[in-house]
Amino acid sequence: GAVVSQHPSWVICKSGTSVKIECRSLDFQATTMFWYRQFPKQSLMLMATSNEGSKATYEQGVEKDKFLINHASLTLSTLTVTSAHPEDSSFYICSARISGTSETQYFGPGTRLLVL
Amino acid sequence: GNSVTQMEGPVTLSEEAFLTINCTYTATGYPSLFWYVQYPGEGLQLLLKATKADDKGSNKGFEATYRKETTSFHLEKGSVQVSDSAVYFCALTGYSTLTFGKGTMLLVSP
Numbered sequence: 001g002a003v004v005s006q007h008p009s010w011v012i013c014k015s016g017t018s019v020k021i022e023c024r025s026l027d028f029q030a031t032t033m034f035w036y037r038q039f040p041k042q043s044l045m046l047m048a049t050s051n052e053g054s055k056a057t058y059e060q061g062v063e064k065d066k067f068l069i070n071h072a073s074l075t076l077s078t079l080t081v082t083s084a085h086p087e088d089s090s091f092y093i094c095s096a097r098i099s100g101t102s103e104t105q106y107f108g109p110g111t112r113l114l115v116l
Numbered sequence: 117g118n119s120v121t122q123m124e125g126p127v128t129l130s131e132e133a134f135l136t137i138n139c140t141y142t143a144t145g146y147p148s149l150f151w152y153v154q155y156p157g158e159g160l161q162l163l164l165k166a167t168k169a170d171d172k173g174s175n176k177g178f179e180a181t182y183r184k185e186t187t188s189f190h191l192e193k194g195s196v197q198v199s200d201s202a203v204y205f206c207a208l209t210g211y212s213t214l215t216f217g218k219g220t221m222l223l224v225s226p
Contacts, residue, residue, distance in 0.1 A: 032212070043205065
């Protein structure tokens with residue numbers, strides 16, 4: 001149980017284009033999902049907290065107009081990297097918390113983005 | 117604020133050796149503590165957790181005990197396998213978000 005999927009698993013795009021990454025909770029409802037970014041050989045950096053039906057809460061230093069988050073249902077959150085640039089290349093990981101609980105986060109397999 | 121400190125890696129062991137990865141934390145209140153594992157090219161998997169002092173989390177031969185007096189949550193395994201090679205992250209919850217340590221790479225050779 002508690003499986004989270006991400007799509008796509010990897011994507012290569014040209015500089016200036018936008019890329020959408022999906023995060024789905026497959027066997028549970030998730031009122032809250034989280035988006036992280038991980039640089040090579042480093043820990044995860046929380047980018048934003050996504051709440052179903054409301055605006056995402058962004059961490060300090062994360063541009064909300066650059067990283068658009070939509071959480072339209074209890075099983076799906078999307079992260080759109082707008083006007084991507086090479087410095088946006090990274091490993092993006094989402095996690096989800098089972099609705100009604102407050103602790104354990106279940107992580108997706110990650111999406112590797114390469115911007116040329 | 118909350119913080120997690122892990123021993124730096126890589127930790128290099130031979131198969132069947134004993135493993136300890138140290139983790140200490142600083143937090144207000146009574147956080148829950150977690151160990152996550154990340155295999156190459158993948159996301160994080162929850163390995164084990166403990167929600168209160170003196171709790172022991174265990175899974176797949178790994179275990180860790182929540183020590184409030186030493187603010188520690190060290191990960192141990194009695195006999196590691198090559199398939200345990202991965203990066204291990206210690207983490208705690210505070211106000212619903214996770215705070216991660218920097219991760220410790222474990223390399224197990226046959």
